[in-house]
Amino acid sequence: MKRRNFIKASAIASTSALVPQFLKGVNSTNIAKSREGKNLVVIQFSGGNDGLNTIIPYQNDLYYKNRPILGIKANEVLKVSDSLGFNPAMASLESLYDEGLMSIINSVGYPNPDRSHFRSMDIWHTASDSNEYLSTGWLGRYLDSKCSGCQSPHHALEVDDTLSLSLKGIEKSGFAMGNPNQLKRISDNKFLQSIVHHHEHDHEENVEYLYKTLVDTQASVDYLYQRSKLHKTKVKYPKGAFGKDLKQIAELMTADADIKIYYANLGGFDTHVGQKNKQTRLLKTYSDAMSIFVKDLKNNGLLDDTLIMTFSEFGRRVQQNASGGTDHGTANNVFLIGGNLKKKGFYNAAADLKKLEKGDLIYQMDFRKIYATILEDWLEASPTKILGKQFEKIII
Amino acid sequence: MNKQQRLQHLYWRSGFGMSPKEWFTKKNHSTQIVIDELFRKAHQFSKKKILKNERGIEPSDILMILKLDKKEKRRQNKIKIETYNIDWILRSGNPKESALLEKMILFWHGHFACRSKVPEWALKQLNTIRRYALGNFKELVLAMAKDGSMIRFLNNQQNKKRKPNENFARELMELFTIGRGNYSEKDVKEAARAFTGWSSNLKGDFVFKKRQHDFGEKIFFEKKGKWDGDDIIDMILEKRETAEFIARKAYRFFVNEKIEEQNVKYLARVFYDSNYDIEKLMRAIFESKWFFEKKNVGVKIKSPIELIAGMIRIFEVDFKNPAALIFIEKALGQVLFHPPNVAGWAGGKNWIDNSTLMLRLNLANVLFQNSELNLKIEEAFEAQKKNKQKRNVQASVNFTPFYNLFKRENEKLLLNKMGDFILQTKGHFKESTFENFIIKNNKEDLVKTMCLRMMSLPEYQLM
Numbered sequence: 001m002k003r004r005n006f007i008k009a010s011a012i013a014s015t016s017a018l019v020p021q022f023l024k025g026v027n028s029t030n031i032a033k034s035r036e037g038k039n040l041v042v043i044q045f046s047g048g049n050d051g052l053n054t055i056i057p058y059q060n061d062l063y064y065k066n067r068p069i070l071g072i073k074a075n076e077v078l079k080v081s082d083s084l085g086f087n088p089a090m091a092s093l094e095s096l097y098d099e100g101l102m103s104i105i106n107s108v109g110y111p112n113p114d115r116s117h118f119r120s121m122d123i124w125h126t127a128s129d130s131n132e133y134l135s136t137g138w139l140g141r142y143l144d145s146k147c148s149g150c151q152s153p154h155h156a157l158e159v160d161d162t163l164s165l166s167l168k169g170i171e172k173s174g175f176a177m178g179n180p181n182q183l184k185r186i187s188d189n190k191f192l193q194s195i196v197h198h199h200e201h202d203h204e205e206n207v208e209y210l211y212k213t214l215v216d217t218q219a220s221v222d223y224l225y226q227r228s229k230l231h232k233t234k235v236k237y238p239k240g241a242f243g244k245d246l247k248q249i250a251e252l253m254t255a256d257a258d259i260k261i262y263y264a265n266l267g268g269f270d271t272h273v274g275q276k277n278k279q280t281r282l283l284k285t286y287s288d289a290m291s292i293f294v295k296d297l298k299n300n301g302l303l304d305d306t307l308i309m310t311f312s313e314f315g316r317r318v319q320q321n322a323s324g325g326t327d328h329g330t331a332n333n334v335f336l337i338g339g340n341l342k343k344k345g346f347y348n349a350a351a352d353l354k355k356l357e358k359g360d361l362i363y364q365m366d367f368r369k370i371y372a373t374i375l376e377d378w379l380e381a382s383p384t385k386i387l388g389k390q391f392e393k394i395i396i
Numbered sequence: 397m398n399k400q401q402r403l404q405h406l407y408w409r410s411g412f413g414m415s416p417k418e419w420f421t422k423k424n425h426s427t428q429i430v431i432d433e434l435f436r437k438a439h440q441f442s443k444k445k446i447l448k449n450e451r452g453i454e455p456s457d458i459l460m461i462l463k464l465d466k467k468e469k470r471r472q473n474k475i476k477i478e479t480y481n482i483d484w485i486l487r488s489g490n491p492k493e494s495a496l497l498e499k500m501i502l503f504w505h506g507h508f509a510c511r512s513k514v515p516e517w518a519l520k521q522l523n524t525i526r527r528y529a530l531g532n533f534k535e536l537v538l539a540m541a542k543d544g545s546m547i548r549f550l551n552n553q554q555n556k557k558r559k560p561n562e563n564f565a566r567e568l569m570e571l572f573t574i575g576r577g578n579y580s581e582k583d584v585k586e587a588a589r590a591f592t593g594w595s596s597n598l599k600g601d602f603v604f605k606k607r608q609h610d611f612g613e614k615i616f617f618e619k620k621g622k623w624d625g626d627d628i629i630d631m632i633l634e635k636r637e638t639a640e641f642i643a644r645k646a647y648r649f650f651v652n653e654k655i656e657e658q659n660v661k662y663l664a665r666v667f668y669d670s671n672y673d674i675e676k677l678m679r680a681i682f683e684s685k686w687f688f689e690k691k692n693v694g695v696k697i698k699s700p701i702e703l704i705a706g707m708i709r710i711f712e713v714d715f716k717n718p719a720a721l722i723f724i725e726k727a728l729g730q731v732l733f734h735p736p737n738v739a740g741w742a743g744g745k746n747w748i749d750n751s752t753l754m755l756r757l758n759l760a761n762v763l764f765q766n767s768e769l770n771l772k773i774e775e776a777f778e779a780q781k782k783n784k785q786k787r788n789v790q791a792s793v794n795f796t797p798f799y800n801l802f803k804r805e806n807e808k809l810l811l812n813k814m815g816d817f818i819l820q821t822k823g824h825f826k827e828s829t830f831e832n833f834i835i836k837n838n839k840e841d842l843v844k845t846m847c848l849r850m851m852s853l854p855e856y857q858l859m
Contacts, residue, residue, distance in 0.1 A: 168746065173749045173750075272466070273467070
């Protein structure tokens with residue numbers, strides 16, 4: 001027996017001994033099944049990242065006219081094409097771009113954009129129209145759609161203490177785990193183990209649902225805890241929460257954990273005031289951690305099977321405001337990173353700064369086209385069923 | 397179903413559970429008398445405004461607020477709205493207040509779901525809902541259409557003759573009254589015209605801006621006329637579908653997520669025939685036979701507010717740092733004054749995921765960790781590192797009334813008797829489940845540890 005298999009088996013043993021047969025949500029065949037195919041990593045920039053100061057149109061006079069103070073000088077921009085370049089804080093991301101591991105989609109958004117953080121984030125999470133209210137997320141509905149091999153509750157893992165709407169389905173949801181050790185301590189509650197052990201079959205749907213969620217949680221926590229101890233990365237991640245989250249993801253992935261979707265968050269992008277320092281710090285945090293993460297995946301032969309999507313709920317107003325910041329806007333860029341991208345570099349033309357609506361960019365690509373492509377090509381699911389309508393696919 | 401079960405079901409669904417004292421005082425009354433008393437008390441309390449709003453917001457306040465810098469303004473607003481939130485949840489958990497009224501307000505808050513940037517306006521809206529919560533639905537809808545927070549939230553201040561904004565008119569029909577499938581896109585456009593000029597001033601009071609209003613002819617529900625907002629609401633409520641839409645929503649909230657069509661049809665008829673009297677609708681629910689049927693008891697997953705308020709109620713909890721409740725609301729996914737969107741909280745299984753369930757099962761330990769109830773049960777919830785101070789709940793409880801219920805109980809029967817009182821669904825446990833997890837030094841410790849354990853069962857999540 002290989003070491004890896006042994007640990008798998010013992011993880012199952014430790015919980016299933018306690019669990020009556022009928023309650024076994026996570027049965028041994030599912031949990032022992034090794035990761036197959038591709039991984040998706042979703043990174044969320046919360047607060048609305050200023051896309052125009054992330055990917056900078058350094059040849060565009062309108063950009064400098066709208067941002068006399070906040071605009072980043074052409075000689076500081078890390079130029080990667082004859083019109084666009086990276087924010088100077090993103091040198092490490094630039095090298096990923098140069099290696100052909102990155103695709104940047106400009107002007108991503110949706111019709112009738114909403115400028116409220118929570119509403120726009122909901123729209124991105126649920127993939128709804130802007131006048132439609134859904135209580136499930138696009139990845140949650142993917143889990144609900146009986147995707148193959150995703151019976152286990154940790155099939156989609158959010159590296160956080162609470163679960164995003166993106167990952168909430170009706171019958172199934174993703175799994176939230178900020179810190180495996182802490183979760184293990186909570187879940188090792190002996191009383192909770194005892195009640196699961198003594199629980200008898202009950203026909204009331206919600207009672208069953210709660211017990212099943214509890215059993216699944218305990219099994220998943222044990223499994224994830226074991227897996228998180230299995231592989232320690234050899235590369236050094238930057239300090240801070242975001243670097244730690246990516247490290248966690250890389251270690252689980254390398255340990256061949258039965259997880260297909262990972263979800264992580266970087267917050268603080270709501271830069272109404274004093275944007276320059278804040279955004280520089282955040283973009284540097286992101287770029288440095290991401291480039292190490294990519295290197296780590298590459299070292300372990302995982303990069304070709306991984307797609308990393310980074311998005312924010314909206315971009316920001318083209319014109320700077322009077323407080324050295326920018327206000328809520330609309331369309332924004334989305335980053336795709338991976339070892340096997342079909343279309344590398346810039347996916348489409350830079351945002352049109354001549355044609356604005358109420359001072360905001362007009363979206364050129366509906367974000368749900370990206371979702372549809374990921375669902376079909378990457379997760380092998382039916383996008384029309386999950387998104388509720390048909391979206392043209394793009395090239396990823 | 398015995399008397400105790402009937403009353404407990406009534407108290408959970410019409411409020412936030414039954415306190416030991418309430419059981420003492422009500423156990424010899426008929427269900428009908430108890431119901432009448434609930435409504436009498438609710439009406440009495442609905443006349444009482446929530447104090448903080450009595451002065452209202454004055455223009456001088458606005459000037460002061462305008463002088464503050466943005467960050468300070470945001471900070472102050474956050475503190476205010478959190479104070480209102482805490483007051484609200486403590487009212488819901490306070491047996492001296494009217495639980496029925498607070499429950500109705502929670503229902504309508506989720507129905508007319510709204511977020512406000514100005515705390516004073518949010519409180520004003522809460523007072524409006526309070527006033528009409530058991531009154532007439534038509535008056536409630538009209539009051540919401542004229543509410544400053546709602547007008548801002550759904551952009552009706554931007555709804556002008558030259559450039560109508562459909563947001564309010566659409567949600568009015570889709571979510572607040574008649575529901576999808578009962579109107580056309582054309583109806584939305586025409587209704588939006590009728591609500592042009594319905595705006596509010598800085599105090600959050602309704603202002604009719606004549607010059608922005610479209611006085612022209614509109615065709616709504618295929619009727620031609622110079623309709624204004626009042627007419628539109630009348631015409632929507634003339635349709636029986638509106639009574640059915642609200643009855644269905646109330647059924648899901650107060651009775652069962654699984655709908656029985658004939659019951660909803662009956663409620664819709666009562667509601668419509670009473671000209672949208674909310675009390676009549678609610679009485680029709682609580683006074684019906686099917687409300688007490690076994691299939692409707694203990695089958696609803698408590699919302700976070702119901703769960704927290706229920707725990708406060710049973711032990712008369714007094715928090716020294718109630719701000720910790722905000723953290724719990726956030727972690728469980730229901731923050732008062734912050735519904736996820738205009739459609740309100742989805743409820744049911746939507747409340748549950750791995751992280752919310754673990755916190756729910758540990759909630760009694762979290763709330764009572766520093767009270768006399770906590771007898772150092774070892775594997776109590778481990779507070780997370782971030783914000784540890786804030787999450788460390790300091791509370792005192794009045795355990796005596798609860799203890800009095802059980803102090804003379806035979807130890808062998810105690811487990812089942814207590815289960816009957818604390819749980820709304822039959823507990824599926826054996827004595828051995830609890831064996832190693834209760835302290836038997838004396839009767840009091842036994843009762844304390846046993847009730848904490850019982851509140852950690854998945855069954856306790858149901859009502």
